[in-house]
Structure formats: C-alpha cells, structure tokens
Amino acid sequence: MNFPLRLGAVLLLLIAATGTATAGDAPRRSLTSPPSHYASAAGKDYRLAPAHPRDASGKPLTDVHATRIEVKDGEGEWETVQDTNLPALAITAPAELRDKLDWFYASATGWLAVPRGWKPLRTAVGVDGNTVFSFVAPEGAEAGWMSWELFPACLGCIYEAAQGVFPGAHKQLDALMKTSTPEPVLEPKPDELQRLDRCTARLAYRLPKSPPVRALMVLDQTGDPFYRELALAMPASSAALADFLLASFKDAHGGCGRP
Template sequence: MNFPLRLCAVLLSSLAVVATAGDAPHRALTGPPSHYLSVSGKDYRLAPAHPRDAAGHAIDGVHATRIEVQDGEGDWETVQDNELPALAIAAPPELRDKLDWFYANATGWLAVPRGWKPQRTAVGVDGNTVFSFVAPEGAEAGWMSWELFPACLGCIYEAAQGVFPGAHKQLDTLMETSTPEPVLEPKPDQLQRLDRCTARLAYRVPKSPPVRALMVLDQTGDPFFRELAIAAPASSAAVADFLLASFKDAHGGCGKP
C-alpha cells in the first residue's frame, strides 16, 4: 500500500501519546521532517510555474514552482499554468527576493524561504495533508511544516490535545476510552491562546533552530486542524515572521479565548 493511502494511520501513529511508567503520556510536537520522506519523481514532481495576478497579468521576478503529487488513489494531481489561481503577494518589497512560491492542489500557494526544497509531500484519501520543506544545508539549518487535517476526527483531536482545552476529552469520547491528558514534549517555551481556535507555540528540538508554530482547531462548522511550524535561523527571522503572520491572517481568528 502506498504512503498516501496510509496517511491517516501514519499521522495517528506519529502523533500518538507515549506512556511511560509512572508518568503522564506525552504528545510530541512537530519536529524536523525525518520520517516518510518523499522522493522527487516518485512521490511528487516539480515543474516551473508562471503565476499571474488577479487581473491576469504575469508577475515578474517571482520564483514559483508547481508541485504535482499522487492522490489517495495513486493518480497524479496535475495543474497547468493557465489553471493556476491568482497569486496575491502580500510580502513587503524587502522580503520578496527572500521567498519562493510553491503551488499544489492540496495546499494552494505556499510561500517558503528562498532556496528551501520539498522534503515531504503527502495527501491522504481523507484530505490529510503534510508538506514539509528544508533549507539547502538540511533541516539543521531550517525547516518548515504545513499540515491540514480536514476530516479524520481522530487525527484532528490527536493533533490538538495538550494545546486546546477539551480536545483530549473529545478524542477519548471518539475512541471510547478514558486516558490522562497528555504532556507536550518538548515543553513549550511559549504557549499562548490567541483566540478560541488559534494557539501560538515556541519550543526547541534537537538538531534544529528554535521552532515557532501556529495551530488552528476550528469547530465552528465541520472540525479541522491546521498547523504551520517553522524553524528558521536568526538571519531569516523576518521571513518567518511574515509566513506566520500570513498563516494567522488566512486561517486563524475565532473570537476571544
């Protein structure tokens, strides 16, 4: 069975809490991409992209790439240049030459630090999506992970537990179990609830720059979970600030905590 077909099970396994004798179970936070790495030409294909603005005019000076991936049934999700949605570049002028843009059907347009390459591209039959990028020197020099769980309730609550109050109880109810609330591993240096559905975290993991992340658990309609985690060196702090702010503007915001 290919990886996309196993994505939901893999995500549940990778996010699962680990119980230790006498201790509360642990819920691992997102770290550098190191498992189930995708292979160019086999799991995904890259092609140049030529984006246009909302008026249909070509955007010059933009480094853009199309990512074609296999869907849950093993078919390639392809998109041609003339089918690409408009690219709205909200980046300030001083950052535009520090960004690359990638487009995939599952993600839409994604901005990443200039020169970073895809490391993991996975889309499951239920829409679970994980796209990771790493710096040219490897994950120790920087990485970014973009995740969406739109349908698998177990995946949604598994990812949200320990961060969003009530998520673990919802998971227990779903799984018909009664288990202790997990402890986040590593312990965040910062965990701030920005509103009812958005949380900001900062933490450290081995062999990585410091990590900053935004998580969104939106249950105003059908539940979904999104996360952007980025570990960037100090020299790319302004780029990381822009990416996190853009993610929050696009996906966060559910009223007061």
C-alpha cells in the same frame, strides 16, 4: 493512500485497554520536529514543474520564483494543474522580503510561501484530505525547516494533534476512542504557549539539531472540525522572514473569536 490515525491516538487506546490509566501513565504529545523521517522521493511521490503565476488582474508575475508540486491522488494518478488553471497569486510580502521567497503550488495546499532555496522533503496527501508538506534549507534541517499540516476529516487525527494545546481536545479524543486516559504532556515543554483566540494557538519550543521552532496551530470547530498547523524553524538572522510567514498563515487560516 489513506492516513492512519496518528500514533498518539493509538497509544491512548492501548493504555485504556490495559486498565485504568493514572497520571503517571500520561502519554507524550510530541510537537512537530525536523522532517527527517518519511522523506518523499522526487519523481515517485511528487514531481516539480515551473509555474508562471498571475495576479488577480491576470497580469503575469515575471519577478516571482514559482513551482508547481504535483502529487498522486487516491487512485495513484498524478494531479496535474496547468498554468492556465492556477489561482491568482496575491503577494502581500514587503518589497524587502520578496527576493527571499519562493512560491510553491499544490492542489492540496494552494500557494505556499517558502524561504528562497528551500526544497520539498515530504509531500503526503491522503484520500481523506490529510496533508503534510515539509521543506528544508539547502544545508539541511539543522539550518532551517518548515512543516505545513492539514487534517480536515479524520477526527482522531484532529483531536490527537490538538490535545495538550487546546482545552477539551483530549476529552473529545477520549470520547471518540471510548477511552479514559490522562491529558498528554507536551514534549518538549514549550517556551511559549499562548492562545490567540479560541481556535488559534502560538507556540515556541526548542529541539536538538534545529533552530528554535515557532508554530501556529488552528483547531476550528465552528463547522466541520479541522486542524491546521505551520511549524517553522529559522535562525534569528531570518526573524523578519519568519514573522511574515507566520503572520500570513494566521491571516489566512487562524482566528475565530476571543479565547
């Protein structure tokens, strides 16, 4: 399965094709929303199997809730990873949070920490490496959800996802698409948009039928460009767990110098 260019990039091309764009034509760059569309089907698009992880020394982690997520590769074959081939699971969670976490492993994502009891809703991996994994609370997305995204190769996807947040990304998209279009407007308007360094941004925003959303976005162009994002919606009562998940994502994937 090959991911198409994200819809926003296509819309930009259509705007440019009809004539010179004006500020009033500025498109909307929709921030990540609850995963209510494109739900994957268990058994068809992905399948789950118990995982038995080990730490860096090879010791079994018997007190960890872990699951393998198997998805199909570009040729339609299941990507199966046996327990013996799983990478070590380094648990950095404080002791008081460990019983609030489940761990999922997929070849495309590595180990993902997820709030306890949340289930996969979307598991999409394209032949170009574009990856979206979404999870929801047992009560549904209105109670909590998270979305983990990676765009490692499709430049149109990378710049379309980063525009409106990272300066210069929209101009790079225009150059790639050979268009001249207005900078998009973020929708909804973030309550917070902070550049943590030149490739990492922190956002907070609100959506209907969702807890408040906190997100970290990474646009790294120190080598081959890639875009990565974690969007997490959890109630205030789970703030400590949300803090841990976002901090772990930043430690693993963010940071490339000063703004």
